Amino acid sequence: xxxxxxxxxxxxxxxxxxxxxxxxxxxxxxxxxxxxxxxxxxxxxxxxxxxxxxxxxxxxxxxxxxxxxxxxxxxxxxxxxxxxxxxxxxxxxxxxxxxxxxxxxxxxxxxxxxxxxxxxxxxxxxxxxxxxxxxxxxxxxxxxxxxxxxxxxxxxxxxxxxxxxxxxxxxxxxxxxxxxxxxxxxxxxxxxxxxxxxxxxxxxxxxxxxxxxxxxxxxxxxxxxxxxxxxxxxxxxxxxxxxxxxxxxxxxxxxxxxxxxxxxxxx
Amino acid sequence: xxxxxxxxxxxxxxxxxxxxxxxxxxxxxxxxxxxxxxxxxxxxxxxxxxxxxxxxxxxxxxxxxxxxxxxxxxxxxxxxxxxxxxxxxxxxxxxxxxxxxxxxxxxxxxxxxxxxxxxxxxxxxxxxxxxxxxxxxxxxxxxxxxxxxxxxxxxxxxxxxxxxxxxxxxxxxxxxxxxxxxxxxxxxxxxxxxxxxxxxxxxxxxxxxxxxxxxxxxxxxxxxxxxxxxxxxxxxxxxxxxxxxxxxxxxxxxxxxxxxxxxxxxxxxxxxxxxxxxxxxxxxxxxxxxxxxxxxxxxxx
Numbered sequence: 001x002x003x004x005x006x007x008x009x010x011x012x013x014x015x016x017x018x019x020x021x022x023x024x025x026x027x028x029x030x031x032x033x034x035x036x037x038x039x040x041x042x043x044x045x046x047x048x049x050x051x052x053x054x055x056x057x058x059x060x061x062x063x064x065x066x067x068x069x070x071x072x073x074x075x076x077x078x079x080x081x082x083x084x085x086x087x088x089x090x091x092x093x094x095x096x097x098x099x100x101x102x103x104x105x106x107x108x109x110x111x112x113x114x115x116x117x118x119x120x121x122x123x124x125x126x127x128x129x130x131x132x133x134x135x136x137x138x139x140x141x142x143x144x145x146x147x148x149x150x151x152x153x154x155x156x157x158x159x160x161x162x163x164x165x166x167x168x169x170x171x172x173x174x175x176x177x178x179x180x181x182x183x184x185x186x187x188x189x190x191x192x193x194x195x196x197x198x199x200x201x202x203x204x205x206x207x208x209x210x211x212x213x214x215x216x217x218x219x220x221x222x223x224x225x226x227x228x229x230x231x232x233x234x235x236x237x238x239x240x241x242x243x244x245x246x247x248x249x250x251x252x253x254x255x256x257x258x259x260x261x262x263x264x265x266x267x
Numbered sequence: 268x269x270x271x272x273x274x275x276x277x278x279x280x281x282x283x284x285x286x287x288x289x290x291x292x293x294x295x296x297x298x299x300x301x302x303x304x305x306x307x308x309x310x311x312x313x314x315x316x317x318x319x320x321x322x323x324x325x326x327x328x329x330x331x332x333x334x335x336x337x338x339x340x341x342x343x344x345x346x347x348x349x350x351x352x353x354x355x356x357x358x359x360x361x362x363x364x365x366x367x368x369x370x371x372x373x374x375x376x377x378x379x380x381x382x383x384x385x386x387x388x389x390x391x392x393x394x395x396x397x398x399x400x401x402x403x404x405x406x407x408x409x410x411x412x413x414x415x416x417x418x419x420x421x422x423x424x425x426x427x428x429x430x431x432x433x434x435x436x437x438x439x440x441x442x443x444x445x446x447x448x449x450x451x452x453x454x455x456x457x458x459x460x461x462x463x464x465x466x467x468x469x470x471x472x473x474x475x476x477x478x479x480x481x482x483x484x485x486x487x488x489x490x491x492x493x494x495x496x497x498x499x500x501x502x503x504x505x506x507x508x509x510x511x512x513x514x515x516x517x518x519x520x521x522x523x524x525x526x527x528x529x530x531x532x533x534x535x536x537x538x539x540x541x542x543x544x545x546x547x548x549x550x551x552x553x554x555x556x557x558x559x560x561x562x563x564x565x566x567x568x
Contacts, residue, residue, distance in 0.1 A: 057271050065271075099427060101362035102343040103354060121343045122336015124275040125361045128428035133271035142336025224271055233358055235426040238437035243419040246441030249483055250448045251415075254300040257476035258309060 002092075002111025003154055004211030005163060005171055006179040007085055009223070010190060010198070012066075012170040014052060014083035019064045021165035022087075025150060028061040060138035063087060063147040064162060069222060084214065084223045085162065085171060088113070088134045088147035092208030095232045096126035096135055096146075111176065111211050112149035120144060131207075131229035149212070176211050183215055190215075201225060272429055274565040280334035284327055285421045285557040286450070288368075289443055290550075291323035292418030293451020295375060297476065299407035299414070309469045314382040315458045316451070320414070321379035324372050331368075345369065360424035367416045374410030378403065418447030425560065431498040432564040438494055439560070442487040448480040449520075450553035453546040460543055470542075474527055477549070481524050488516060488556075507563035510555050519552010 022028070034046040043049065048056045053068040064087045072078035090112050097105040097113055104120035107113050115126075115135075122142040127135045135146045150160040158164070159173035172179060183200055190198035201220050202213030207229055220227050298316030301309045332341040340348070344365040347354040356362035381403045383389035422439030433439065452473055459466060466473075492499045502511055523545045530541045562568045 057273075095429075099356070099359045099361065101356055101359045101365060102340075103347050103356070104343075119340075119343060119348050120337070121340035123334075123344070123361060124277065124336070125359065125424075127273050127275040128430050128433075130273070131429050133273040136273060137276055137336065139336075144336075229429075232427045232429065232434070235434055235437060236358070236360070236423065239423040239426045239440050242437045243415075243423060243440035243444055246419065246444045246483070246487065247415040250296065250444060250480060251300070251411075253479035253483070254296060254448075254476055255304060257472050257479065258297075258300050259304045260306040260309075 002176045002211050003149070003174065004090060004111065004176040004179060004213070005149075005160060005173050006183050006213060006215070008170050008172070008183070008186060008215045009082060009084045010186075010195070010215060010217055011168045012083040012085055013168055014066055014068060015167060016066050017165040017167060018085050018162035018171055019055075019062070019066055021161040022064045022147070023062070025153070025161035026063065026148070028063065031055060031059065031062055058087070058134055058136060058146075060136040060141075060145040063145070067224060069224075071218070071222065080217070082217060082223065084216070085166075086132075086224075087162070087212060088149070089132060089202060089207075089210035089212045090147075090149055091206075091210050093231055094207070095129040095131065099125050099129040099232055101125060108151060108155070110149075110154055112151060112154065114148045114151050115144055115146060117141075117143055129232040131226050176209070180213070183213065186215055190217075207231070274430065274567075275428070276567075277334065277561055277565070278567060279562075280330040282554070282557045282561050284330040284334070285443065285561065286554050287323045287326040287330065288421060289418045289447030289553060289557075290450045290454045291320045291327065291371070291375065292414035292416075292444070293447040293449070293480075294323075294455055295320040295371070295378070295414040295451070296411050296418075296448060297452060297455060297473075298378065299411035302404055302407040305472075306469075308467060309472065310385075311459065311464045311466050312455060312469055312473060314386065315455045315462070315464065317375070317378040317382045319451070319454045319458055320375045324375060327368060328372075331365075360420050360427050364417075364420045364424060367413055367420060371410060371413035371417050374406045374413060377406050378410060415444065418451075419444035430564060432495060432501045433560075435496070435498040436491050436494040438487055438491040442484065442491055443557075445480055445484040445487055446553045446556055449477055449484055449549050452477040452480065453523075453549035453553075456542055456546040457550075460546075478524060478527050481520050481527075481549070485516070485520055485524075488520075501564055501566075502559060506568050507559050510563065510568070511559045514555035515552045515559065518548055519555060520549075523548045523552070 031046060033044040035042045036045045047054050051068055055062050055065055058065045064085060067084045067086055069082040071080040094113050097107060101123060102119050102121055104116045105113060105126060106116060120143040124137055126144060127137060135144050138145050153160060163171045163173035187198050187200055195217055197218050199216055200213060201216050202210030216223055294316040298313040301313040332338045335341055345353060355366055419440040422443040425433040426437060426439050428434055456473060526545045
């Protein structure tokens, strides 16, 4: 049975204990400063500098990203501050895994998708095959990195480090089927409480189901998630057919240009 | 980039690979067509195409290897490193492309050796005795198919992502193929000039094919931009726009086309300068096209 995580953003308090636990357990280095000159001043451009969301995205050494999203206005009395602890979703239909030419990306018996570091050769095909921007290139190792769903922990009967550290149980680790049942009940409860837009993101409708899925209080785009992500293979057949058409046109052009049969030259 | 999409950071080595792969595929195609339907007078063109395709192979291989984060693991593209057995990934253009490059290299090398035997530059008796036109026709066909693939799969590979300017159109592979044909012919023309090989009336055939390839390239480039719609903005704004419209469309395609109709490829007996200028402009245009598509779209220019 696949294991995964249910992330209930309605009870996330943005403490980032998950982000720290991830760094700790996976022995990930601190984010390096990337200072560049902006408006005549040096600025570490890889940090936001204007938000509690200081990292802004996932990187090769930051496999978890806690988003802070402000909605509405305090003056109008409809202020909302959403938080979402984001990571690799370990998709059932994982584009990264399907495009990897070296078989470095594999799915384990527990359903999590991991990068085999001894196989990856740093071609970076997987990076833009992920609709969530989860996989990052690590320039210091020449390979790619992403969340492993704490592969070492879960294969030894432990829960993921982020779930273990979460003080509100906003992140829960377990068997995906059980988590989905629990999540659907939670959506019903929230809707009864007046959260009309409460919804699951990553049920079986998205890429065959995300093993790490979310309860959101608004539409996925509000949380920076694509509404209808697709596999990168969607373009394979149309792109190949158009290339074939071009090949036929070029081939005919060459035949017309170089043929000698029936021309004066041959005679 | 929309949302949190990450770019693959493919840089100059990939631009060089796409460019060299296009030339190799295009040049080999011309040679193979001459092999099948051309006249004896066209043979020097066919041989030059084989030389150029062969010369592009080390450039392709070196560029691909140096682009990797772990260059010494380049063989992982072909063999699974835990079993040392081939394991192609049919859904991955990068995997299939690596195998196609191998297949193309095989036929391209055979054709190259054949051309050396034909001209007596490979004075090895057993080979010369076995030489005949039949096998080279067979691998010209197979090599041309691999060459078509090599020149176009790179565009399909880019479309196999979530980056809008690459993925929102199926025309990139078709465009790269047309560009590969025109740059392949330009490389052959330059090669013939440098080798001071006169192919007489066959220059006109080379010119005719090059014009057709460039006309197709213009049509595909415009169609691609129209197809992309709003996603074309990243290709048309700022430096990208100047390079794509000015460098590729005007200087790299329309100007050579105009020159071709006026004079263009005339060979060693005509105005050598005009042939050389036309060919160099086409090559520059083809390189800039890949520069903008690969680097520009990622915001790396």
